[in-house]
Amino acid sequence: xxxxxxxxxxxxxxxxxxxxTYCNSSTTLSNxxxxxxxxxxxxxxxxxxxxxxxxxxxxxxxxQFGEAKKNSSLHxxxxxxxxxxxxxxxxxxxxxxxxxxxxxxxxxxx
Amino acid sequence: SAVISQKPSRDICQRGTSLTIQCQVDSQVTMMFWxxxxxxxxxxxxxTANQGSEATYESGFVIDKFPISxxxxxxxxxxxxxxxxxxxxxxxxxxxxxxxxTIYFGEGSWLTVV
Numbered sequence: 001x002x003x004x005x006x007x008x009x010x011x012x013x014x015x016x017x018x019x020x021t022y023c024n025s026s027t028t029l030s031n032x033x034x035x036x037x038x039x040x041x042x043x044x045x046x047x048x049x050x051x052x053x054x055x056x057x058x059x060x061x062x063x064q065f066g067e068a069k070k071n072s073s074l075h076x077x078x079x080x081x082x083x084x085x086x087x088x089x090x091x092x093x094x095x096x097x098x099x100x101x102x103x104x105x106x107x108x109x110x
Numbered sequence: 111s112a113v114i115s116q117k118p119s120r121d122i123c124q125r126g127t128s129l130t131i132q133c134q135v136d137s138q139v140t141m142m143f144w145x146x147x148x149x150x151x152x153x154x155x156x157x158t159a160n161q162g163s164e165a166t167y168e169s170g171f172v173i174d175k176f177p178i179s180x181x182x183x184x185x186x187x188x189x190x191x192x193x194x195x196x197x198x199x200x201x202x203x204x205x206x207x208x209x210x211x212t213i214y215f216g217e218g219s220w221l222t223v224v
Contacts, residue, residue, distance in 0.1 A: 042200075088153070096158075097141070100154075102152045
């Protein structure tokens with residue numbers, strides 16, 4: 001079945017450093033969505049990418065969707081303590097559902 | 111965007127009992143899903159809730175254990191039956207909106223089985 005691999009599993013950074021998490025799918029995705037989950041919270045939608053090669057920015061966050069629509073990345077510039085949480089990518093499945101990666105847990109040291 | 115309300119938000123349940131989780135969306139949505147998230151883990155899809163018909167279950171999940179209803183476009187329930195400690199988890203309702211097909215999540219129901 002479809003699988004979405006996400007790396008790294010954990011990332012510890014100093015405040016102000018950059019952070020990137022990567023997702024790879026075994027199959028071509030119809031779209032990819034990114035979520036952030038704070039400790040004790042639920043996944044909160046960040047963004048959806050649909051087009052091949054698409055790049056979207058939200059302030060310090062940059063999201064990319066690969067040309068083959070099999071990979072994606074989230075890059076955070078100059079991390080802040082408010083960026084702490086687990087970032088999940090989720091690929092659009094053939095049944096309209098989402099297939100989640102295992103997530104990257106980001107910790108930021110002030 | 112869709113706002114999704116779940117209840118209960120948290121419960122402690124006795125082994126062998128069943129609990130029904132309710133999910134209400136504030137607007138009509140195309141699809142509704144139920145996910146499980148075990149502590150420190152990613153989200154696993156349990157089933158797709160189909161309006162007026164039986165849910166579509168993923169591998170490893172069965173209707174007898176996780177009966178699901180979706181009587182209309184904005185409401186669904188998930189029952190966790192005959193609970194054991196292994197069922198201790200967060201259960202998340204999600205819905206896909208009509209526009210760009212974004213999937214939103216409720217705040218989750220945190221179940222602890224003792």
